[in-house]
Amino acid sequence: xxxxxxxxxxxxxxxxxxxxxxxxxxxxxxxxxxxxxxxxxxxxxxxxxxxxxxxxxxxxxxxxxxxxxxxxxxxxxxxxxxxxxxxxxxxxxxxxxxxxxxxxxxxxxxxxxxxxxxxxxxxxxxxxxxxxxxxxxxxxxxxxxxxxxxxxxxxxxxxxxxxxxxxxxxxxxxxxxxxxxxxxxxxxxxxxxxxxxxxxxxxxxxxxxxxxxxxxxxxxxxxxxxxxxxxxxx
Amino acid sequence: xxxxxxxxxxxxxxxxxxxxxxxxxxxxxxxxxxxxxxxxxxxxxxxxxxxxxxxxxxxxxxxxxx
Numbered sequence: 001x002x003x004x005x006x007x008x009x010x011x012x013x014x015x016x017x018x019x020x021x022x023x024x025x026x027x028x029x030x031x032x033x034x035x036x037x038x039x040x041x042x043x044x045x046x047x048x049x050x051x052x053x054x055x056x057x058x059x060x061x062x063x064x065x066x067x068x069x070x071x072x073x074x075x076x077x078x079x080x081x082x083x084x085x086x087x088x089x090x091x092x093x094x095x096x097x098x099x100x101x102x103x104x105x106x107x108x109x110x111x112x113x114x115x116x117x118x119x120x121x122x123x124x125x126x127x128x129x130x131x132x133x134x135x136x137x138x139x140x141x142x143x144x145x146x147x148x149x150x151x152x153x154x155x156x157x158x159x160x161x162x163x164x165x166x167x168x169x170x171x172x173x174x175x176x177x178x179x180x181x182x183x184x185x186x187x188x189x190x191x192x193x194x195x196x197x198x199x200x201x202x203x204x205x206x207x208x209x210x211x212x213x214x215x216x217x218x219x220x221x222x223x224x225x226x227x228x229x230x231x232x233x234x
Numbered sequence: 235x236x237x238x239x240x241x242x243x244x245x246x247x248x249x250x251x252x253x254x255x256x257x258x259x260x261x262x263x264x265x266x267x268x269x270x271x272x273x274x275x276x277x278x279x280x281x282x283x284x285x286x287x288x289x290x291x292x293x294x295x296x297x298x299x300x
Contacts, residue, residue: 180290185245212242212265 009041009079012086017073019108019121021065032058033077047078086110092127092136099218102130103202104160105195106141106168114192117141117171117179118153123160124195129218130207133199157182164217169200185213237283238271241243243294250285250295259285264277270298 018029035057037045106115125137149155153175244265258273
């Protein structure tokens with residue numbers, strides 16, 4: 001494997017496929033795949049791997065896995081669907097979307113907010129205002145190989161420091177505290193929801209009466225409301 | 235002497251409400267608020283104000299001047 005470089009697309013597919021397999025990470029799957037095909041590993045070679053070869057490779061590493069799951073993994077690897085695994089990101093410059101906030105959503109499939117903060121496949125980073133949302137970046141929760149960090153969750157949160165809110169399906173207590181420390185609001189969803197739904201819901205709040213901290217993040221001063229509140233309190 | 239909650243920073247997490255020894259913290263119309271008439275800044279109960287201690291946001295709960 002040593003000098004072979006995977007295409008970005010194939011690497012993403014391997015990462016995605018590994019997520020469908022129990023107890024197998026990308027590295028483990030890569031080991032299996034490198035036995036299934038001759039080097040160099042290409043998309044077309046990987047796409048033509050047969051189920052039985054896949055199952056028996058690497059000393060039967062996947063022998064215990066259900067056939068349906070294996071087939072699903074192979075399907076992801078071969079990427080029968082013509083569209084790409086990840087959506088395209090769009091450029092964003094400050095001021096493009098007025099009164100917007102930047103948010104990150106932890107996702108394992110680039111469709112739903114279903115990721116755990118510490119080990120999701122991606123953080124989908126959006127710039128959102130009341131009318132529009134733009135996918136501006138896709139980041140990973142992985143710690144780069146060889147990089148020694150004091151605290152993995154602090155490192156992950158630091159990668160999202162430009163975001164105001166991070167939506168997750170789950171996050172540990174101590175990790176959440178570290179996220180808050182960096183000025184990011186962790187939002188855990190009660191139930192898995194699609195990225196579109198989560199963004200739509202946020203836009204609804206932004207268009208209505210956003211809570212003060214969100215209004216502040218949007219760059220909206222609310223002197224009128226402060227005045228009103230004071231009058232109400234007497 | 236009393237503390238107040240900076241409205242623009244409070245995220246309404248509610249962590250401060252149960253730790254107040256004088257039950258001076260309640261959820262207001264927009265964010266949580268401290269009753270300045272009953273807040274003692276925890277004097278007599280604790281060494282440091284408990285709400286400040288548990289609040290996840292820096293400088294969100296401050297002393298009310300005068």
